[in-house]
Amino acid sequence: MSETWIHVPVMAPQIADFLLTNPNGIYLDGTLGLGGHAKFFLSRLGKEARILGFDKDQEALKIAQERVHDGRLTVFHASYTQAPDELKKLGILGVDGALFDLGLSSYQLDNPARGFSILRDGPLDMRFDTGNPLNAEVIVNTWPLSELERILKDYGEERNFNKIALAIMQARRQAPITTTGQLVRIVEGVYGSKRGKIHPATQTFQALRIACNGELEAVAEVLASLGDVIKPGGRAAVLTFHSLEDRLVKNRFKELAHGGEWLLVNKHAIAASFEEIRQNRRARSAKLRVIERVKL
C-alpha cells in the first residue's frame, strides 16, 4: 500500500467512546473515506455489529474495503444524504450511532490527479464523486463573475474575493484555466508579495471544493434528517474542520436540543489533544460535536 494512501482517523478513540453504546448495534459511517474510523470501531464492536459505510468517492471505497476487510462492513457509493432512503430500503428504522467526518481525506488531498492540492500541480478537478458533471474547471471557466465572487466570499471567506474573481475572469479570456497550478498563480498574482500564515490560494481552493461538491447543502440536509437516521437512544457525531461547517452543526444541534427530543452530549465542541495534533496536523482544526436522541 502506497504511503499516499494513509489517512489517520481523527479523534477515533474519543468518537468510539461517545458513539459505540451498543456493542452489537448498527452504525452509519457517512464519510467512510479509507475506512480509518470504521476499522477502529470494528475493533471495539461485537460479532453481530454492522457498519454501513457511505462515500461519494468510489476509489476511496475500494481501498476502504481492502483495508478494513471485514464482513461487518457494507459500503454504499452514495452521498450520506441518501442514508435515510437506504436505511428504509434495508428495513432499518434507525441506527445506534452515526459519524460524519466532514471534508476531504489526506488521500484525496495528496493525490495531484484529484485536483485538490495547492502544492502539487494537477487537473482542476476537486470532485469527491468523479461521476459528478460539475468540477472546479467548469466553475472557474464558465460561472459568471457574481457567482465566483459569491462562492469566494461565502465558502472561502476570502477577503480579496472581488479581486480574485476578476483576475479569474481576465485570465480565462486569454485561455481556459485547466490546472491547479494556473489557478494558484492567478491568486498569487492578486496577493503579490503579501503573504499571511496560510498559502494565498487556500481559501480560493476551499471555496471551489465546497461549491463543486455541494458540501454545505449536504451537511444541512443530513442534519435536517437526523431523526430518520438515528434511533431513540442513538447518537450522532460530527467532526468539522472549518468554521462554516461547525457553525451549521452547532446551530442545528442547539435547535434539536431545544425541541426536547435530543440532548447535547457535549455542551462545547471537543478538540483533539496536543499529542494527537503533534502527530497528525489534520487534527489541529478538528471540532467534534455529539448529540443523542432521547429514548421515548
Ligand SMILES: C[S@@+](CC[C@H](N)C(=O)[O-])C[C@H]1O[C@@H](n2cnc3c(N)ncnc32)[C@H](O)[C@@H]1O
Ligand atoms: C475526512 S474523509 C473521511 C475519512 C474517514 N473517516 C477515515 O477515517 O478514513 C471525508 C470523506 O467524506 C467523503 N464525502 C464528502 N462529502 C460526502 C457526502 N456528501 N457523502 C458521502 N461522502 C462524502 C469524501 O469523499 C471523503 O472520502
